[in-house]
Each structure stands twice: as structure tokens, then as C-alpha cells.
Amino acid sequence: MSAINQMSDLSQLLNEPNVHHQLSVPQLVEKILSRNEGTLTNSGAVQATTGEYTGRSPHDKFIVKDEESAENVNWGKVNQSIDELTFIKLYHKVLDYLKKRDELFVFNGFAGADERYRLPLRVINEFAWHNLFAHQMFIRPDQNDLDHHDAEFTVISAPTFKADPEVDGTNSEAFIMISFKHRVVLIGGTEYAGEIKKSIFSVMNYVLPKQNVLSMHCSANVGKEGDVALFFGLSGTGKTTLSADPDRKLIGDDEHAWSNYGISNIEGGCYAKCINLSYEKEPQIFDAIHFGAVLENVILQEGSHQPDYDNTTLTENTRAAYPLHHIKNTVVPSVAGHPNAIVFLTADATGVLPPISKLTKEQAMYHFLSGYTSKLAGTERGVTSPQATFSACFGSPFLPLAPSVYAEMLGEKIDQFNSDVYLVNTGWTGGPYGEGQRMKLTYTRAMIHAALEGELNSADTYTDPVFGLNIPVHCPGVPDEVLIPRKTWDDPKAYDEKAHELANQFHENFKKFKHASSEIANAGPNYGKE
Template identity: 80%
Template sequence: MSAINQMSELNQLLAQEHVLHLSVPQLVEKILSRKEGTLTDRGAVLATTGTYTGRSPQDKFIVKDHISESDINWGSTNQPISEQTFIHLYHKVLDYLKAQNELYVFKGYAGADDKYRLPIQVINEFAWHNLFAHQMFIRPDKQELSGHEAEFTVVSAPTFKADPKQDGTNSEAFIMISFKHRIVLIGGTEYAGEIKKSIFSVMNYLLPKKDILPMHCSANIGQEGDVALFFGLSGTGKTTLSADPARRLIGDDEHGWSQYGVANIEGGCYAKCINLSPEKEPQIFDAIRFGSVLENVVLDPDSQKPDYDNTSLTENTRAAYPLHHISNTVEPSIAGHPNAIVFLTADATGVLPPISKLTKEQAMYHFLSGYTSKLAGTERGVTSPQATFSACFGSPFLPLAPSVYAEMLGEKIDQFDTNVYLVNTGWTGGAYGEGQRMKLSYTRSMVHAALEGELNSVETYTDSVFGFQIPLHCPGVPDDVLIPRKTWNDPSAYDKKAQELAAKFHENFKQFTHASTAIKEAGPAFGRNN
């Protein structure tokens, strides 16, 4: 079936009476009346997602056709599926949705810069998923809505379960992207994050073709107009560190860097809220109110107050809320070119320094490496931190080869003379289970010092294993904390763990055969010639 006929079928579905375009208050009413969720004491909607409490990478596919065949970096991350299989499942899902009592549609944009934003629509079986989409993407005003024509559509049917034998999937769940038909098809999973991340994958495919670098990062701006980017996987602190009362938030997760500067791809935030408190993260805590969506958080049955310390459902508890729920945001969420970039890692080995300044070559090496420890709950089946390398700090969402994004970043670092720092928000004083997590107050002080230029003239120490330039002093941080080896009770145990981690870096980097000699030599000094 041709793309035109498929789109016609989609329009027929959207024209039916049971397909509703609702406001936030109307969606909340639907959620409660349909018993999809409950209200917290502050008016946020709380929903649970059943079996799937995180992304399901093994169930994500890209349709392989004449449009995508030569572009996509095929492999275990970008699994191919045939166009015939996609269309077969697409018809089954649409027939399934036509039989539902009600469906919900959101029309909006991905991309705050109107020079390259993508008009999208999201069709949901669940009202709470539609509220999620309404808060996560960019909402059009009445004039924009009247002229809105979607260029990409997400079709989400969480209660439709695929039959792997008949439908060609790996399980009952599936997330399929067709760049030819411009459709994302989601089924079998109630985890709302799949909606958000599928559109990010779409933007990671489309934007480089316009010479725009899509980035898995948060961004904020200081009083002097200085822009900072924070790269890192879920759980490393992007949302927390970018929500700084002294700086205005541009966005917490996804951005594009064009010739004009930085622009948010989204209109909301999707924050992890494990152990959330008003003392540690007041902006995020206060943002969770009427219109917000909580996922898999446990409520006190009497007070209806969220218990953010309760991880009985998952450690990947989440809060989705619009940007305007945070008081000091930039609107529209666009800004100039970044003055500083911070690579965040939650190192479970306790080896990496809490902060170090990177040369351009080191920046490229660590951008391509994208090292962190995958934290519990972010993906299904992950119950304790695991060392992982995710190219460009966002490998699961990169349809193109990592080198495409890395080369674009290197060019922009050169062009705009951007400082780059590596910050470890993970463990210190020992590995996971022996040491302790880096204090958030220390990390905030280090990041503040880096962004304010307070580390530019500080004496540094060269790490013998990794070659990092580590500052010996930082306002608000004890000196001993800055040198990780000094925080361990047994320095020889630190040396052994550091050498083990260096070997993992070298082994992972073997895949980047086209990297220049200068970038390869910017990796750990220990074991480089092994």
C-alpha cells in the first residue's frame, strides 16, 4: 500500500467522532473517569505502566526501505524490519484503535526554533498518554493550530499485544519508525517514555540533513547570556543540574545546535524523581502539580502524597511537566551558542574524578565513548549499575553513525571556542557498594565554578591513568574530594580499578576505526599500546 493511501486511512481514523482533541483539564477529567490514574495531593495525575517501567530497546525497530537503507547505522540498536511487516502491523493496530470507545489526539511541534521545527501529531489509546504528549512537546497557539499539518505521526496502542510469530516482533511490545511513511507505531507497552524518545530518534535522523546537530543534553543560560549544555544518560544528573535557580532553563533533555544557536526540541521535562525532595531539588518538586504526570510513583493511601523514596514499582519513577511549571525558563526555549559543555557520567567504579577539563581531542574521545554506569530501572532487567558505553551519550536514539554527530560537535567546539568538562556524579571513596554517591552540593559547586570561569586559573593535577587535568581547588569542595585516589582507603585497590576501567575504554574505542590518531591518543594513557 502506498504512503498516500496509508495517510488517507489515518485521516479516516482521525475524522471519526470518538477521536478527541482535549485540553489539559479535559484530559485530567477523562483520566479520572476512565480510572487510568489518580490525583496526588497537589493535583498531578499518577499512572502506573505495568510490566514495562522503562524503555524496551530490544523491541525497537526502524523500517528498512529505499529511504532508510543506506542512511541508517544498522545493528542491535537500530534493528531493521521490513516494510511489509510494518504495514501488516500498522493495519492491525489501526483496526484495533477503530474499535475503541475513545481515542485522543495531540497536535504540536518538535523543535522550538520555527525555522526547522517538525509538526507532529500523537494518537493515543490512553488519555494519560495524551496528557503526557501535551506536556512533553511544544504546544501551538490557536493561530498555529489552524495551519498545523503533521509531518510525522505517532500511533500508540499500549493494550494491543503483538504476536511475535505472526507479526515479526521480538515480543508483545514494539516501537517501529518508518521514515518513508513518517509514522511511529507503538504497541504492547504502557511506558510513556517511548513516545518521547521515538520522536527524538526521528529528529536525530532529520536534523543532521539540515546541518543541525541534535543532542541528548539539557541546557541553561546565565544572567550574562552564557549558555551551558549538559550531556549524559538518564540518572547522571542532566535534569537536576540544569534546573539551577541562578540560571534560566532552556530545556532538560533534547536540543538542536544550528547556525543560530541552541533550541529545545521539546516543550516539557521528563525528570527522574527517585528520592526527590523540596530541599535537594526545589524546582522539580514544585513543578509537579496540576497538569503534570507521575509514572510509577507510590502514593500514601491516606494523604495521596507521593512517596518518592519508595521504589517498590521501579527505580525509574518519572515526572512529566511543561516547561512553564518552572519559574525561570527561557521562552521561547532558544538561545545563543554554548560557552561551556559538561559531559556527565555516573561512574560506579569510583575511579573518575568529580570534575576535569578536557582538551578538544579528549572531548571528542569521551563524546564518542559516552561512558557511564547504566542505573537501575532505566531499562527493563537492569537492577544494579552496569558499566556501559553509549556513543554521543545517546546511542539508543541515534539512527545515523556516531561519527556523523561527533564530527558536527567537533566542528562547533572549534568554531565557537567552547570549553568542555567531564563531571562524575557517580561514586567516590570506592566502587558501588563500598563508596558513596558524590554529594549533589559538591557537584553543584563544581559545575558553578566551571561555568563562572573560576577553574580557569586554578592549579591542576594530571591524572596518570586517564590524562585528565584535575583542578586541585574548587570553591565549596574539599580538596581531597577532587583527587579520586585520595578518597579510597586502599590506594592500590583504586589503581587496579582505574586500570580495569582504562582497559574497558580502549576495548570500546576499537569500533571507531576512522577516528584520528589525535583523538585515539586522547584516551586513557594506561594501556594505550596494549
């Protein structure tokens, strides 16, 4: 028995009379309002704010280093280590703190829609609105599930507990700690609800590959013929927008698993960005924000309960959390077959990547490991001009294992299930950011439609001399001249300079993947290869 179990008084805490287990949505909303944790909006959603922390705090995230994790975790800036004794001491301090709170809230549920691989979990919250968030984001059990529920991972969230870095071994008052040995996530000092969701995603990224299941940071949908599509992409690339298709059913918008049985959603809800949300632009998300939904850091219009989605007073990272059944066009349960098509989305601010290209398996693994997009000015403090951003597997902050583990699994599954892979640039054309223009959404939708319908499989292609990408020379609904980036620039020499500059950035970033095979390393840009 582990030290934490020998010392733990968690069971005692859970049996206290002030601990509420498995409250319904109306009961949680009543608690939120009576405890002044949030406000009811005109649509019936709950609005809450998160104080100082309005986003994830990666500098405060740790994985406990012990005999379970030491040889498995890819340690570094993303996966910071903390020793087991420090974790156990803080764990008991948090439990002692929670014993003194007037009320606690417990949700029992699952991560993983495929029952063969789902993770039974327990979430213990100091805030009722955090418990509503967990209720809506994870998979909700029926009564039979509850009768047989035995949590294999526990999330303990104590936002008002502030750590003392000198005593508790943290970097600040906030901390997010994962112990794979003790199967506990410990969160404190931050009220940002997204830490609850993303910590369990990190857990699934550790446990699923051990079962030969690829965990993925992507959205997924399915067509009328059962054809499945995956959409990978970092923030601002259009992942949520492009996976929401009235002609296809949504499997999920953020986290999925790919097993030998097919695709399954890891979550039971959506955590959508709300900045500049409108019915005209995102009708599915707009309509999903009703009773039971949680609005995070969305400002209400003065003197009313009307959300002001354009208001960035608190943060640009405003969010809505709601269960999948708030979206009409979804798959229930959220499982489907193997993907026919995989789409890597990038918003290239240099304007040199083609709007669509079909990738070989080696190119797919190269671009999966690269995870490229552009970070635009204004999205982060200190960013005044577009910057190339690389996030391995399109989800580096949530990967406990080495990126090569996920990339190799992806390559194997592409081979096994004969999936087509496309790189789609939703960024700039005709010049870089500030000179060219953003790719028209209608063009991008037409290209993705053609890819998913198999219309590009036999298309004639042009091989880009810098990036080595195979570009279709014709796509229904898209002018031919848009497809070849160099032809859209007024100054071809300026294009060449930007293309060579981006190619060099790809090569420089890829140097960190020392264990990648030569076939994968050589699948990157042709220019600047050493």
C-alpha cells in the first residue's frame, strides 16, 4: 500500500455531512446562486469569474517523480518534476484545509466514451460551479454505472488554498500536480476551471498509449456514410469552426482516442471559446449556452443578465462549458469508426504554405511532430508581430510521454487503416499578415469538403519546391490561382524569401526530435536541409 493510502483520510472527508455527492444540474445551480459563486444569465447559463488566473498556468504544473513515472515521463520544461514526499505533504495539507470548508461537492463519472478504455474518476470541488463544470465536461454515469463506480483517478480542487512556495516546493501560490502512482490530481491556488479538464487529458495521454490507444488533441465528426474526419490544430486555426458542419455529426470538439475499434471522445462536453461569439458566426455554440452551461470570465452587460461576448475586460480567453447533448447534431454515444481523413490545420501568417496539400505518411508524422501555426500579435503579452509557434502533436502541454510515442502510433494507424492526411492553411494568402488577406472560409470549407469526399484523391498535383508538399492544381469551389501560394503574391522574390525563412524555422525546431527516423526528418521542407 502506498504512503498516501496509509496516511490518507480522504474516505473520512468524503463521508462528512457537508459533502454533497452527485448533485443534479438544478441542485448545483441552486448552490452556485445561494453561495454567490455566479450569476444566472438571460439564457439560463451560469456566469462565473476566475480571479487572477484566467487561463492555464503551465509554470505551476508538475508531475510527481517516483518509481512509476521516472522512466516513462518525458521530463523537461513542459513536464516539471516534483518529488513524492513534497507532493504527499501538500496533499494532506489540502485535505486538512478542505475539512474546514462549509461545503464540498463530489462528481463521479468517466473520461472516455468507449467503455473498453474509459477511466472512472472522482472530482472533489471546493466550488459548486467547478463541480457543475466537471459534471458537464466529463462523461456522466447512469445509475448502473454509479452502483459499480470505483474511481481509478481522483481530482482534488481547492482554489482558495494558497501554497507557500518556500515551504511547499511550488513555483507560486498555484499548483497542478499529477501523481500517476497515487492516481491523484491536486489543484490549488487557481480558480480557472480548465485546469480540471486538461489535467485529466494529461492523465489519459499517459494511460491510453499503454493500452495501444492513441490519445489525440483534435476534434472529430462523421458523415452520413459513416466516414470519419479528425481535425488537429492549435488555437486560432479553425478547429472548432471547421468540425462544426451541418452535414456531418459532431463526435467531439477537443479530445479523442483512436483504438483498434475506432474513434471515441474522451469527454462528455465542450469547452468553447466565446470571444466575439455571435449566432451568425457560430450558431451551434451560441444555442448551446442555455441552462446547465457555464460561462467563464464572460462579462455581463451593465444592468442586465445579457452576456457581452465582445468584452475582453477580464481576458480574451472567455469560455463556455456545456454537455455534448446541448449540440443538436452529435453522435450518441460519441464513438465512430476509423478516420477516412485527417486534417492538420495551421494559420500560417507568413502566407507561404499552400491552402491544402496531401501528405505522405512520413510527411504526416513530420508535421504532426512539428505542430506548426502562427501566434498573432495581441494574443499574448509581448507579441507585437506574428511568431512561428510549434507544439508537438498539436498539444505539447498535455503530453507526459515523448512526442515520438504519439507520432509513431499515428503512423502505424495511418498505415493500418489507410487514412488520408491533409495539411490545410487557414492563414494568409497573397502575402504575409498585414499585406495579404486571410484565406476565405468558404474556400477552406470547399477544400475540406473535397478532401473528405475523396475528390482530391485522383487530382493532378504540383510539388512545392520549398516544402515538398503535393498541392492539387484544381479543387471544386476554389479558384485555381489560390491553390499555389507563390502565384498569389505580387512579388515572387518576396515570397521566396519568406518561404525559405519559414523552412529554416521548421528545420531548427525539428532538431529536438533526435530520435526521429531519417525518413521522417527528410519529409520536411526541401530548402535548408543539412
